[in-house]
Amino acid sequence: MSCALTAKSQLNKVEVKTNSLGNFELLRNGVPYYIKGAGAKDHFDLLVESGANSIRVWSTNNKAFLDSAHQNGLTVTLGLYVRPERSGMDYNDEYAVKGQIEFLKNEVLKYKDHPALLVWGIGNEVDLRYSNFKVWETIEILAKFIKEVDPNHPTMTVIAGVDPAKAYYINKYCPSVDILGLNVYGSIENAGANLRKFNWDKPYIISEWGVNGPFEARTTSWKAKIEPPNGIKAEQRLRRYKELIEKDKERCLGSYCFLWGQKQESTATWHGMFLSNGNPTEAVDVMQFCWTGDWPQSRAPSIKDISLENIGWRKDHILAPSSQATLKIDYQKYNNKKVIVNYVLYPEAFSNKIGGDIQKSPEPLEFNIVSQSDNELTFVTPKEKGAYRLFAFVKNEKGQSSVANIPFLIQ
Helix, strand or coil: CCCCCCCCCCCCCCCEEEEECEEEEEEEECEECCCEEEEECCHHHHHHHHHCEEEECCCCCCCCHHHHHHHHHCEEEEEEECCCCCCCCCCCCCCHHHHHHHHHHHHHHHHCCCCCEEEEEEEECCCCCCCCCHHHHHHHHHHHHHHHCCCCEEEEEECCCCCCHHHHHHHHHHCCCCCEECCCCCHHHHHHHHHCCCCCCCCEEEEEEEECHHHHCEEEECCCCCCCHHHHHHHHHHHHHHHHHHCCCCCCEEEEEECCCCECCCEEECCCCECCCEEEEEHHHHHHHHHCCCCCCCCCCCEEEEEEEECCCCCCCCCCCEEEEEEEEEEEEECCCCCEEEEEEECCCCCCCCCCCCCCCCCCCCCCEEEEEECCEECCCCCCCCEEEEEEEEECCCEEEEEEEEEEEEC
16 A cells, blocks of 8 residues: 555656766656755754755654655655664575565555655665675565566665675676665765776765764774764865765765764764754754855854863873863854853763664763863863763854763773
8 A cells, every 4th residue: 555645745756867978867757856965854944944855764664754854845765674684684584584575565565655755775784794695685676676666766775885795796686776875984085986996887875974983983092982073073074075975976866964863873972963952063054055055144163172181182081080180172153152161971882883773872970060161171080980971062042063072081
């Protein structure tokens, strides 16, 4: 049973074509459609205001995302959740494989006529920590089924990074896949060139991109991930969009920045373009500039640097218990007359989860502040030995925010 359409809705024809210049492009109802998108489940009003036209979601478990996107004039790359091997799925178990395929076929039939649908995303990073190549058979069965029942929407499978083996297997075993989705963070720097080198001759979408992920970050001697200040991450986003994504007119159909929202991934602020309280960060401002060419009239302040005891954020910070220490931040106010600075202490959140798997956020800790100014905090370190992380938040009167943090060890 397909999703019922409203009287004002229409079935949209989406296809991949080659234009007069020999470049791949996405057409929606015959009109070129370049994806200016985000991985998003909320804040759709600000997304549209910032110049985006599409969202990506990772599963079919909530029809409200599709309906809300449509109401806001956004299209959706809709994920079909193919269980990865690392979650316990056994692709030698014929019963489990068949059950998953039948369930996802029904999801395709349910949503194939939804007016917001743009592209099917079949699986997300099933290649992470996998050893059974039979997963590609499942991807192909689903892609082929979509071709049969839904000629109006292209098929894509999404992988983590680019390497020759993945490109080979998808080329060989998944001929019904139209588009390759790339989740690339640090590896975005050579993604387009590598796809050509590895003989992927179809188009691609940058299905997740942003700043270098925790899995690519330097670590302290006690294995805490070192997160750059938001201002540095914002500059990285801007450069990657302008110099890498936007410039590949031949093969790239657009992109989905990550993450238009908030989640815990080593820290609560690493990938999220919003804070846990819903405040937008300067990453939102950057994306508006990328999508429209204009900065918002009201810009978030931006923390460019942070240090602890006059030692920069890239270094280890080892402190004595119950001693005084000073944190300093350097930030740009832009056109904000007033900013509010806040500091929060957390225990370190160690995790070995990968691929966006769910991580639990730690609870904040109470700590004693000796003195505080607009860019400096003197505090008493915890008395208990262990790993901690101190966050600095700067926001304007509208709540637009920036954040930076430093991990430290008490021993």
